[in-house]
Amino acid sequence: MATAAAKLMDRKDLTGPALRTFFSIAEAWGLNEAEQMAILGLDSRSTLQNWKRGAVAALSKDALERISYVMGIYKGLQILVPASADKWVRKPNRAQLFAGQSALDRMVSGNVADLYVVRQYIDGQRG
Numbered sequence: 001m002a003t004a005a006a007k008l009m010d011r012k013d014l015t016g017p018a019l020r021t022f023f024s025i026a027e028a029w030g031l032n033e034a035e036q037m038a039i040l041g042l043d044s045r046s047t048l049q050n051w052k053r054g055a056v057a058a059l060s061k062d063a064l065e066r067i068s069y070v071m072g073i074y075k076g077l078q079i080l081v082p083a084s085a086d087k088w089v090r091k092p093n094r095a096q097l098f099a100g101q102s103a104l105d106r107m108v109s110g111n112v113a114d115l116y117v118v119r120q121y122i123d124g125q126r127g
Contacts, residue, residue, distance in 0.1 A: 011058040011059060011060075011061070011064060012057060014059070015056060015057070015059045016054060018063075018067045018068075019051055019052075019056070019059070019067075021067070021071060022036075022040070022067045022071075025070055025071070025074045026039075028074075028086045029089050029090075029104070030086075030090075033048060035104065035108050036048060038107075038109070039066060039070060039107055039108060039115065040063055040066055040067070041062055041063065041066055041110060041112065062112065065112060066115055069115035069118070069119045070107075070115065072119045072122070072123070073089075073103075073107075073115070073119050073122050076119070076122035076123060076125075076126055077089070077122060080125055080126055088103065089103045089104045089107070090104050095121065097117065097118075097121050103118050103121075106118055
């Protein structure tokens, strides 16, 4: 069983790579600051700016979970629809899950559960 210190160390080790990956995906998807903040579960623009500069010691478990879902969605889309993967997140979707809205509309709700649902949908489409 991992100690609290070991878990914090793991989060510290993951923080830099996770943030760099998230911001690369955000750029590929053309996410604005409000969309990035909603997906990351942030309510402070200054926190987002600090994270962009790498001025954070260790992300919370929640933030790492959110980024993990985004990475899974990104990877799944690259496999499913490589030619239009980055545009797919903004396109209206007829799947019942999205009710005519885009996947991004669902992802920016601020709820980590919506990131999970989109990730599950993508994984389900992959088979």
